[in-house]
Amino acid sequence: MMSHAAYVIASYLVAALTVAGLVLWVVGDGRARRRELKALEAAGIRRRSAQTAGGDDK
Amino acid sequence: MSENSMAIRKLGDLANPTRFLALAERVLPWFAALSALFLSVGLWLSFTTEGDYQQGETVRIMYVHVPAAWLSMMCYTVMAVSALGTLVWRHPLADVSARAAAPIGAAFTFLALVTGSLWGKPMWGTWWVWDARLTSVFVLFLMYLGLIALNRAMEDPSRSARVSAVLVLVGFVNIPIIKFSVEWWNTLHQPASVMRLDGPTIDPEFLRPLLVMAIGFTLLFFTLHIAAMRNEVWRRRVTSLRRQAARNAGRETLAP
Numbered sequence: 001m002m003s004h005a006a007y008v009i010a011s012y013l014v015a016a017l018t019v020a021g022l023v024l025w026v027v028g029d030g031r032a033r034r035r036e037l038k039a040l041e042a043a044g045i046r047r048r049s050a051q052t053a054g055g056d057d058k
Numbered sequence: 059m060s061e062n063s064m065a066i067r068k069l070g071d072l073a074n075p076t077r078f079l080a081l082a083e084r085v086l087p088w089f090a091a092l093s094a095l096f097l098s099v100g101l102w103l104s105f106t107t108e109g110d111y112q113q114g115e116t117v118r119i120m121y122v123h124v125p126a127a128w129l130s131m132m133c134y135t136v137m138a139v140s141a142l143g144t145l146v147w148r149h150p151l152a153d154v155s156a157r158a159a160a161p162i163g164a165a166f167t168f169l170a171l172v173t174g175s176l177w178g179k180p181m182w183g184t185w186w187v188w189d190a191r192l193t194s195v196f197v198l199f200l201m202y203l204g205l206i207a208l209n210r211a212m213e214d215p216s217r218s219a220r221v222s223a224v225l226v227l228v229g230f231v232n233i234p235i236i237k238f239s240v241e242w243w244n245t246l247h248q249p250a251s252v253m254r255l256d257g258p259t260i261d262p263e264f265l266r267p268l269l270v271m272a273i274g275f276t277l278l279f280f281t282l283h284i285a286a287m288r289n290e291v292w293r294r295r296v297t298s299l300r301r302q303a304a305r306n307a308g309r310e311t312l313a314p
Contacts, residue, residue, distance in 0.1 A: 004115045004180055005115050007119065007176045007177065007180050008115050008116060008118045011118075011172075012118075014173060014176070015122040015169055015173065018165050018166075018168065018169045019278065022165050023282070025161070026285045026286050026289065027285075029286070029289045030285060030288065030289045034292065036292075037295060037296060037299075040296065040299045040300070045306075046299075047295065047298075047299065
């Protein structure tokens with residue numbers, strides 16, 4: 001039988017790990033996407049809206 | 059489709075996500091700082107206030123369990139509103155919002171289930187019972203997982219948007235069931251003691267840390283949600299840019 005404090009500590013640990021996991025996932029995902037966008041831009045690929053202000057729509 | 063609505067959609071497609079990215083850039087540091095502030099004060103209060111005369115130390119589990127459970131339902135509500143945005147207004151950011159919210163909702167539902175279990179063992183003498191409240195929250199968790207799987211299974215977001223929006227709305231029926239399960243059926247879980255028509259019945263000593271933690275968790279949710287939405291907008295841009303690059307490459311090789 002665990003002591004009551006052990007249940008409390010376990011709960012806060014799970015909470016800390018879950019929140020940390022979420023934050024790391026969101027930050028990591030954001031960094032990876034930003035890197036991809038930079039790489040595409042470096043390769044000269046831009047959004048149509050960014051490259052044609054006047055629009056060459058057909 | 060009329061010329062006019064096409065023009066509106068086109069404008070929305072281009073303008074809204076871009077405007078959203080600028081807005082996210084501006085508000086995210088504030089949201090993050092505020093969540094950190096509220097969560098630190100909340101944690102400090104959680105461990106300095108008195109224990110309950112019956113539950114002893116385990117009452118402190120409430121300060122993470124209740125906000126997590128509250129978020130698990132709020133997140134689904136956010137997704138349901140987004141689903142309406144997809145189906146009714148075809149807002150370009152609505153599907154982005156629903157998609158970005160699902161993993162966050164799943165994480166908080168998981169947290170509510172685990173902390174509830176860790177609270178149930180010392181107080182009820184069992185980790186788990188298949189009663190109305192616990193089962194309906196477990197179903198919510200499964201729905202989050204199902205929606206994440208569905209979103210990942212379909213590569214084209216424009217196609218998966220409507221399907222998952224319909225599914226989100228159908229699943230929304232579970233939210234009132236979760237909320238009122240403790241009143242409609244006999245369960246081990248206690249009935250509501252904070253969100254009641256006649257005001258909270260909980261002692262201010264416990265209510266204070268609980269409210270601060272609930273605000274902190276809610277701010278954290280919106281911080282994560284906005285950041286995840288921004289990631290999703292970027293992800294879609296990367297996909298469309300790659301497609302565009304492939305098209306251009308194809309055109310160049312075809313041309314003599």
